[in-house]
Amino acid sequence: QLAGLAVIACGLWLRFGGPMAEFATDKKSPELFFMGLYVLVGAGAIMSAVGFFGCCGAARESQCLIGTFFACLLVIFAGEVTAGVFAFIGKKVAIQEVQKIYDDAYEDYMKNPVGKVNSTIYRYHMALQCCGKGNVEQQMGLPCPENIQLPKASNCLVEIQNVVTTNLHLVGIVGIAIASITIFGMIFSMILCCTIRNMREMI
Numbered sequence: 784q785l786a787g788l789a790v791i792a793c794g795l796w797l798r799f800g801g802p803m804a805e806f807a808t809d810k811k812s813p814e815l816f817f818m819g820l821y822v823l824v825g826a827g828a829i830m831s832a833v834g835f836f837g838c839c840g841a842a843r844e845s846q847c848l849i850g851t852f853f854a855c856l857l858v859i860f861a862g863e864v865t866a867g868v869f870a871f872i873g874k875k876v877a878i879q880e881v882q883k884i885y886d887d888a889y890e891d892y893m894k895n896p897v898g899k900v901n902s903t904i905y906r907y908h909m910a911l912q913c914c915g916k917g918n919v920e921q922q923m924g925l926p927c928p929e930n931i932q933l934p935k936a937s938n939c940l941v942e943i944q945n946v947v948t949t950n951l952h953l954v955g956i957v958g959i960a961i962a963s964i965t966i967f968g969m970i971f972s973m974i975l976c977c978t979i980r981n982m983r984e985m986i
Contacts, residue, residue, distance in 0.1 A: 784830070784831045784834030784835060784838070785834075786830060786834075786960075786961050786964045786965075787826075787827045787828065787829070787830030787831030787832075787833075787834055788827065788831055789827070789957070789961075790823060790824070790826060790827030790830060790957060790961055791824050791827035791828060791831070792827075793823070793827075793953070793954070793957050794820045794821075794823035794824035794827060795824060797820050797950055797953070797954070798820045798821075798824075820954075822862075823954060823957075823958075826859060826862060826863065829855075829859060830859060830961070830965075833852060833855040833856065833859065836848055836851065836852055836855075837849070837852035837968070837972065840852055841975060844979050846976050846979055846980060849972050849975055849976045849979070850976060852968075852972050853969055853972045853973060853976070856965050856968050856969045856972065857969060859965055860962060860965045860966065860969070863958050863961060863962045863965065864962070871955075874947070874948070874951055877947055877951070878943065878944050878947045878948070881943050881947055882940050882943050882944070885907055885939055885940065885943060886940075888903050888904050888907060889904060889915070889916065889939075891903075891904075892904040892925070892926075896924070901926055904925065904926060905926035905927075905928075907939065908925070908926065908927055908928055908931075908939065909928050911937075911939055911942040911943065911946060912928065912931065912937065912942065913931070913937040913938065913939040913941075913942040914927035914928070914931050914937070914939065915927075915938070915939060916938055916939060916940055917938040917940075917941075
């Protein structure tokens with residue numbers, strides 16, 4: 784249950800609290816990346832529910848509930864492995880997707896550097912702590928964070944790649960940790976189930 788809650792918290796933070804959340808405030812958003820986070824949150828919710836039933840099965844010494852708990856953990860483990868492979872394969876696509884969102888906002892600003900477009904590009908620069916795409920002349924006309932020194936400001940496309948890679952690595956670490964807990968859960972549930980059966984046979 785605690786592992787499931789940790790997964791939910793991690794997924795929600797990456798979706799609504801991290802730098803990536805800034806890219807979901809407009810019409811376009813990195814769907815592939817956020818889809819993975821929604822799957823992560825869903826898996827955490829299922830894990831919490833399954834953990835509750837596992838506790839009930841252990842408390843009541845029910846082989847049926849413990850067996851169901853084992854089967855659910857097996858399905859969750861398979862889902863985690865699949866999600867990990869999907870995240871590894873889709874990393875490049877996710878980076879390109881987010882970079883495209885920034886490129887579109889950048890082009891909109893260059894065409895009309897006022898109002899909402901100005902605030903949008905500035906919000907991206909604040910979240911990523913960068914300014915522009917490496918062109919010194921264009922940097923001078925962009926709304927950049929005050930603490931960034933021009934012309935040494937970071938290239939936003941490079942920063943996007945770093946941020947997405949870091950977040951995916953975090954998801955991967957959490958996934959590996961949860962997968963390890965899931966394996967131990969399956970082992971202990973089978974040991975408990977066999978122990979209960981042996982005790983009943985002895986009685």
